[in-house]
Amino acid sequence: MKAAFRLIFQLLALAAALAAQAPAQAQTWPSKPVRLVASFPPGTPGDVIARLIQPALQAAWKQPVVVDNKPGAGGNVAAGEVAQAKDDHTLLVGPDTVLTINPHLYRKLGFDPRQSLKPVTYFASFNQMLVCNPATGVNTLAKFTQLPPTNTYASGGPGTPSHMAMEMLLAATGTKQTHIPYRGPGLAAQDVLAGHVGCGFIVSSVVLPHVQSHRLQAVAVSSKERSVLLPAVPTVAESGHAGFDATFFETLMAPASLPAAIAEKIQHDVRTALTTPAMRARLAEMDLRVEGSTPQESEKRSREDFAKWGIVARQTQLQLD
Structure with a gap:
């Protein structure tokens, strides 16, 4: 019995020591x-x-x-x-x-x-903003979903937010597009601007200036709420796909x-x-x-x-x- 009490006491003492050590670690961090x-x-x-x-x-x-x-x-x-x-x-x-x-x-x-x-x-x-080159004539999500599977879309790279938001959108709308990946959203936006790629679901902070200058057409945003900077652009959910949230x-x-x-x-x-x-x-x-x-x-x-x-x-x- 005494051995058991001794073990319990030792464990409690160890726990108290570790608990005291944690705040001390935080106080001395960072040391470099x-x-x-x-x-x-x-x-x-x-x-x-x-x-x-x-x-x-x-x-x-x-x-x-x-x-x-x-x-x-x-x-x-x-x-x-x-x-x-x-x-x-x-x-x-x-x-x-x-x-x-x-x-x-x-x-x-x-x-x-x-x-x-x-x-x-x-x-x-x-969020990501679905944007298209004005030459595509796409200014609504309904028109985007009518594009043929050969239409290209740009992303910031495989598995990135822009790629996955688009894959979620294509799955939700039952449509197909051809993926063109880039090394980062900036390069993706540049090729949509140049017309080398039709559209892209690209982070809004990157495409925002181009939308405001009317060099890119904003179609929809990926999040549950509209962008406070472009309140006229609807969400995907508002465009006919309830529950969509990327x-x-x-x-x-x-x-x-x-x-x-x-x-x-x-x-x-x-x-x-x-x-x-x-x-x-x-x-x-x-x-x-x-x-x-x-x-x-x-x-x-x-x-x-x-x-x-x-x-x-x-x-x-x-x-x-």
């Missing part, structure tokens, strides 16, 4: 420069957000914060590097698709994103080994940087809605969207090995 590995090229929403909050994070953390772009393979290049990081000072910036879509599409990654990475916070939500999130992720106390500290400091009136206004100009979700909220949404995009991947039989 922090690297934000961006999974898409400069100028994409996640990269822009990281660079906008960089000064505030440096001030809060009293350490340099470096943004390092490592685009490729739908975010998997950067994700793989962060997943294998050996310290708590290397974080991943990119769309939530790294955790919600890529595991369904890529079978030979060499790492399991959902086991080796975890979301720390969602920076902001964003909302995405620019996300801060970390190696799964990151202690919870440090994750909470990072989320708190990021949210503080994101929610100033000036930052909200700057992101709103790019059609980005500030989130700043907790690690727990982010993990819950990630699980839900992983299930949703799994259905799309199975319906379309997409494989990107």
Whole structure:
């Protein structure tokens, strides 16, 4: 009996020591420069957000914060590097698709994103905007669905938000289009502008200036709500496909080994940087809605969207090995 009590006492003491250690870890973090590995090229929403909050994070953390772009393979290049990081000072910036879509599409990654990475916070939500070159004559979703299967559409790359939003749309409308992938949404938009490709479901912050200048025709947005910057453009759901929602999130992720106390500290400091009136206004100009979700909220949404995009991947039989 005494041995049992002694064991219980030892376990309680160990638990208390670990509980005390967690806040201490958060208080001393960061102890060296922090690297934000961006999974898409400069100028994409996640990269822009990281660079906008960089000064505030440096001030809060009293350490340099470096943004390092490592685009490729739908975010998997950067994700793989962060997943294998050996310290708590290397974080991943990119769309939530790294955790919600890529595991369904890529079978030979060499790492399991959902086991080796975890979301720390969602920076902001964003949508895709279905745009067409004016020469196509497409200005409504009904007209888009009447295009022949030979019509081409541009995306920012296989498995990216623009690709998956379009695949969800094609499945919902029972239509087919020919996919032309690019290395990032900027290049995709340029070829739709030039008329080399008919249409594209491209992140709204990239195509917004071209829509406003009437060089591209906006047809619909992918999220549940209309864009506050282009309120006349309907959602896909409003255009006859109730329940359609392809909302995405620019996300801060970390190696799964990151202690919870440090994750909470990072989320708190990021949210503080994101929610100033000036930052909200700057992101709103790019059609980005500030989130700043907790690690727990982010993990819950990630699980839900992983299930949703799994259905799309199975319906379309997409494989990107």
